[in-house]
Amino acid sequence: MALKEEEPVDPNAIGDDDVETQHVFQDELNRAYTGLPVASWYLYAWFFTNLLIYYLYGGGMPLMYILGVLFFTTSYLNYKWLFFFWHPISHGFNEDIALYSVTLMKFAVLFHMFMSLFMYSNRRVLTPRDYSPAQHYRPKGEAPGKFFSRRFDR
Numbered sequence: 001m002a003l004k005e006e007e008p009v010d011p012n013a014i015g016d017d018d019v020e021t022q023h024v025f026q027d028e029l030n031r032a033y034t035g036l037p038v039a040s041w042y043l044y045a046w047f048f049t050n051l052l053i054y055y056l057y058g059g060g061m062p063l064m065y066i067l068g069v070l071f072f073t074t075s076y077l078n079y080k081w082l083f084f085f086w087h088p089i090s091h092g093f094n095e096d097i098a099l100y101s102v103t104l105m106k107f108a109v110l111f112h113m114f115m116s117l118f119m120y121s122n123r124r125v126l127t128p129r130d131y132s133p134a135q136h137y138r139p140k141g142e143a144p145g146k147f148f149s150r151r152f153d154r
Contacts, residue, residue, distance in 0.1 A: 034086070043079065044097050047072070052108050059116025121152055 023029040054068035 044101050048101055055108055055112035056115050060119040
């Protein structure tokens with residue numbers, strides 16, 4: 001009876017009991033397929049900074065409001081998708097960051113009103129060519145009421 005010649009064994013072949021990954025723990029495997037946790041404090045700071053910029057320049061450039069709506073809408077949809085399909089959880093997230101940012105929003109609106117008042121009342125912003133520096137400043141001896149009524153005539 002002739003002996004059967006065995007087929008050579010492939011060293012890279014995976015058997016039923018062999019490990020198919022280089023990850024040792026389940027957490028490492030989960031992280032490889034689900035992404036890292038999102039840093040929610042970074043997102044709040046980034047959104048609040050953009051909100052302040054849109055408020056700051058929105059008084060003089062109303063196009064900034066439209067750009068702000070586009071930015072916040074696309075960012076909301078983008079991060080909603082990322083939270084559901086990529087980021088598993090958000091570490092350190094609770095209501096404290098949201099409540100603190102809402103309290104800071106009052107100061108953002110106040111800052112916006114002051115900057116808009118400055119942009120609308122400052123004649124040095126976009127001045128006409130025939131405007132002289134004497135028209136910017138109150139001449140000596142002129143009453144403040146007369147100066148302000150002339151300066152803020154619009």
